Amino acid sequence: MHITLDTARDMIRAGMGEAQRLGNACSIAIVDENGWLVAAERMEDALIPTLDIARDKAWTAFAFKMPSSEIGRFGNPSAANAGFNTANWNDRLTTIGGGLPIKVGNSVIGGVGVSGGTEKEDVAVCQTAIKAIATPQPA
Amino acid sequence: MEEVTGLATERETAFDQEGHVKRITLGMARKMLEAAVRYSVEIVGFPCSIAVVDAAGGVIAVHRADGAPPGTVDIAIEKAWSAVVMGMPTLMLGRFIDPRVATTVPLGTHAIGIANRHRGRLCAIHGGIPIREVGTSLGLDVIGGIGTSGCPSADDDNTVSQAGFSALYD
Numbered sequence: 001m002h003i004t005l006d007t008a009r010d011m012i013r014a015g016m017g018e019a020q021r022l023g024n025a026c027s028i029a030i031v032d033e034n035g036w037l038v039a040a041e042r043m044e045d046a047l048i049p050t051l052d053i054a055r056d057k058a059w060t061a062f063a064f065k066m067p068s069s070e071i072g073r074f075g076n077p078s079a080a081n082a083g084f085n086t087a088n089w090n091d092r093l094t095t096i097g098g099g100l101p102i103k104v105g106n107s108v109i110g111g112v113g114v115s116g117g118t119e120k121e122d123v124a125v126c127q128t129a130i131k132a133i134a135t136p137q138p139a
Numbered sequence: 140m141e142e143v144t145g146l147a148t149e150r151e152t153a154f155d156q157e158g159h160v161k162r163i164t165l166g167m168a169r170k171m172l173e174a175a176v177r178y179s180v181e182i183v184g185f186p187c188s189i190a191v192v193d194a195a196g197g198v199i200a201v202h203r204a205d206g207a208p209p210g211t212v213d214i215a216i217e218k219a220w221s222a223v224v225m226g227m228p229t230l231m232l233g234r235f236i237d238p239r240v241a242t243t244v245p246l247g248t249h250a251i252g253i254a255n256r257h258r259g260r261l262c263a264i265h266g267g268i269p270i271r272e273v274g275t276s277l278g279l280d281v282i283g284g285i286g287t288s289g290c291p292s293a294d295d296d297n298t299v300s301q302a303g304f305s306a307l308y309d
Contacts, residue, residue, distance in 0.1 A: 004205050005176065036209035041200040044165055048197030 003032045003102065003110040007133060008039040014132035015114060015125045016043055026116025026125060027051040029058040033109045043116070050115040057099025057113030057122075059092040065108045069097030069119060098122030102130055159273040160307065163191060163283040167307055168199040171285060175303030176204045179289065187289030187299055190215040194282050196223050204289070211288035217260055218267030218286030218296075224257070226281050229267035230297055236263050264288075266296030268304060 008030035019026045025045035030038045037058075042051045060068040072095040097119035102110040112129050114122040153162045160167065168191040179187035186204035188211035193199050198219075203212050218229050225232060234240050235250035253261060267286035287299040 005202055009202070034209070037201070037203060037212045039200070039202045040198065041165060041169070042198065048193075048195060051198050 001104060001109060003030060003038055005038055011112060011129040011132045012039060012041050015112070015129035016041070018128035019043065019114075019116065019121075019125045022117060022121050022124065024117040024121060026114050026122065027054040028125065028129060029054040029113045030129075031055075031058045031062050031111045031113075035059050035062045035111070038110075046116045053094065053096065053115040054098075054113040056092045056094040057096060057115060058111040059099075059113070060094050060111075061099035061101045061113065062108060062111030063093075065101050065103075067097065067101070067123070068094060068099030068113070069123075071095045098126065100126040100130060102133070160270075161272060161282065163193055163199060163270065163307075165199055167191075170309070171303040171306045172200055172202045174306030174309070175285070175287065175299050176202055178302035179287070179299045180204050182302075183290055183295050183299060185290045185295065187287050187296070188212045188215040189285065189287045189299065189303055190219045191303075192216070192219040192223055192284050192286075194223065196220045196284075199283070207289045214262065214264070214288035215266070215286045217262040218264060218288060218300075219284040220260065220267075220286070221262045221284075222267035222269040222286065223281055223284035224261070225253075226269055228265075228269065228297070229262055229286070230265040230293070232261070232263035233265060233293075262286075264296070265293030266290075266300055268297070268300045270304060270307065 011030055012028045015028045025043040027042040027046050027050040029040035032038050040051055040055055057068045064071055099113040101108045112126050114125040153164045155161050171191055172189050175189045186207040188203040188207050190201040191199045221229050236254040269281045270283040272280045272282055285300045285303050287296045290296045
């Protein structure tokens, strides 16, 4: 399966419901199985740069096939093979938490990025959005 | 389920007393994008990316129709942004920088220099249109913009944006 615009919109809608329940405003971005943006939306009160940050997180989570918060360990100078050239990867690489890969079994079919709350809140919104794939939202 | 777009108090400030749109909300942006995506796929026949930005040029929402090339997303954003910052449709900007027609518009060849301004972000391809407050006519009253990319013909990009714009007052 892959992420269609309809799926992405359902995911964003569900994620924003969770964000509202947590009492914060955020942006949510969804990328497809090749890392390309399918849809991104910003809630009324969310700050303008959150949309781009959410997009970066979604891409990072997709590209590394792991939560964006875990990318930081590659940049730890005390670890082996450390070091990032952050100017690469379309300038989209970010180590901020709040991006999750969308997995079906072992294959990554996309990524979701959320920006606007604390890292914990953003991850919770990501998880709600991913759950919405299985349960289509009423329009 | 009630559509979630933001906090209720914010939504009330989107209209003035006469019911005119003062500010583009996420709900309005979704409505415009839904109409424009459907128009591009079902009527024009080319899936497009469409972006809606606010008066600050910040993206409110961007959707890429299934099958639209990935690179169209950023061009759609650039077109909407350009329409807002210059307060005119991007097809106008295209006229300005075209040496063949520049001599026939009031600004003359003077405006050719706007090509690739703003670090290359200023986009002079047809398809971006500004959204204005109703009842005013100068460039100071732009409340947002919509941009489309993905059609092989520039006129079609513009038509898709107009379809989305029409949905705002639907």
